[in-house]
Amino acid sequence: MAQNTDGGNPFAEPGELDNPFQDPAVIQHRPSPQYATLDVYNPFETREPPSAYEPPAPAPLPPSSAPPQSSRKLSPTEPKNYGSYSSQASAAAATAELLKKQEELNRKAEELDRRERELQHAALGGKATRQNNWPPLPSFCPVQPCFFQDISMEIPQEFQKTVSTMYYLWMCSALALLLNFLACLASFCVESNNGTGFGLSILWILLFTPCSFVCWYRPMYKAFRSDSSFNFFVFFFIFFAQDVLFVLQAIGIPGWGFSGWISALVVLRTNTGVAVLMLLVALFFTGIAVLGIVMLKRIHSLYRRTGASFQKAQQEFAAGVFSNPAVRTAAANAAAGAAENAFRAP
Structure with missing residues (x-):
């Protein structure tokens, strides 16, 4: 075997390199600027920053069917799909x-x-x-309350707003009569011929305030409390007359004790301040008249939906009359007297 005199590898096979460190696999991993190691790092040497690592391009995948829509990742700027408009509408409806x-x-x-x-x-x-x-009187007052009223407890939930509105309407009518009294008093002070109207205004406030509460508010209250057809008929009959009276109060015929539009225009020629006060009262009467007509129509529509009828009202009236102890006693006495007279007759 010939000896290798060039300092190569004496054990190398033919065709192999004499120096194993010249192998390309070793050369590509030698320290370089792209692959800095601790051995070649010099902190006092300024170098350009290494380029970002670029991974090798992946091999092309074989063609296949498109992935399902749910597995696709959205880009940061792509809006998310939270459902169609119909699904959102159905969720809102639910x-x-x-x-x-x-x-x-x-x-x-x-x-x-x-x-x-x-x-x-x-x-x-x-x-x-x-x-x-009701009325809410102090304990030291000699006159005690006459009625029990609790709308939230005695009136069904669907009718409480209507009953409360009618209660406020009655309070407004009482307040309007009080303002009417003051306006008539002012008119009497500037014109002595208005004494009749002033006297009638006192009568109206003393008469209409309690009578309106007893004659149409209480029947309406009891009608909604116990679904009474008889009380509904009483309310409709009396409150219709009350609405007519509201209209007459708003008109203000001179000498009737109402500070309506006509009376205010008459006083306007005498005193402007009193006329303005009477015009405010006339406006108040007009609002009450309009609200009264609206509430009468609303309660009538509620009455038609409750299933009440005139025959039912007659039955309630008959049952109420015969259940009254005074009426039964009077009827028994009349029957006994008639029977006694019949036996005494020859």
Whole structure:
């Protein structure tokens, strides 16, 4: 075997390199600026920052079917799809339906609570245990309240707003009569010929304030409380006359004791300040008349939906008359007297 005199590898096979460190696999991993190592790092040497590492391009994948839409990743700027418009509308409709059912449940709970309070009152002795609370008079007053009124407890939930509105209407009518009295007093002070109107204004405030409460507000209250057809008919008959009176008050015929539009225009030629006061009262009367007509139509529509009728009102009236102890006693006495006269007759 010939000896290698060039300092190569004596054990190398033919065709191999004499120096194993000249192998390309070793040369590509030698330290270079792209692959800095600790051995070649010099902190006092300024070098350009190494370029970013670029991974090798992936091999092309074989053609396949497109992935499903759910597995596709969205880009940061691409908006997310939260569902179609129809699905959002159906979700909003379902939410509104749930809210409606919740409100219905709340109303039923209030109704059950009201009925429970009524049963508790009945268990304590019925109406006899209820202390009258209207009109709200102080305890030292010699006159005590005459009626028991509790709209939230005695009136069903769907009719409470209507009954409360009628109560406020009655209060406004009483206030209007008081202002009418003051306006007539001012008119009498500037014109002595208006004494008749001033006297009638005192009569109207003393007569209409309690009579309106007893004659049309209380029947309306009891009609909604017990679904009474008879009380509905009483209310419609009397409140229609009250609406006519509201219109007459707004018109203000001179000498009738009402500070309406005509009376205010008549006084305008005498005193402007008193005329302005009377015009305000006339405007107040006009608003009350309009509200009274609107509430009469609303209550009539509610009455038609309750299933009340004239025959039912007749039955309630007959039952109420015959259940009255005074009426039964009078009828028994009349029958006994008639029978005694019949036996005495020859």
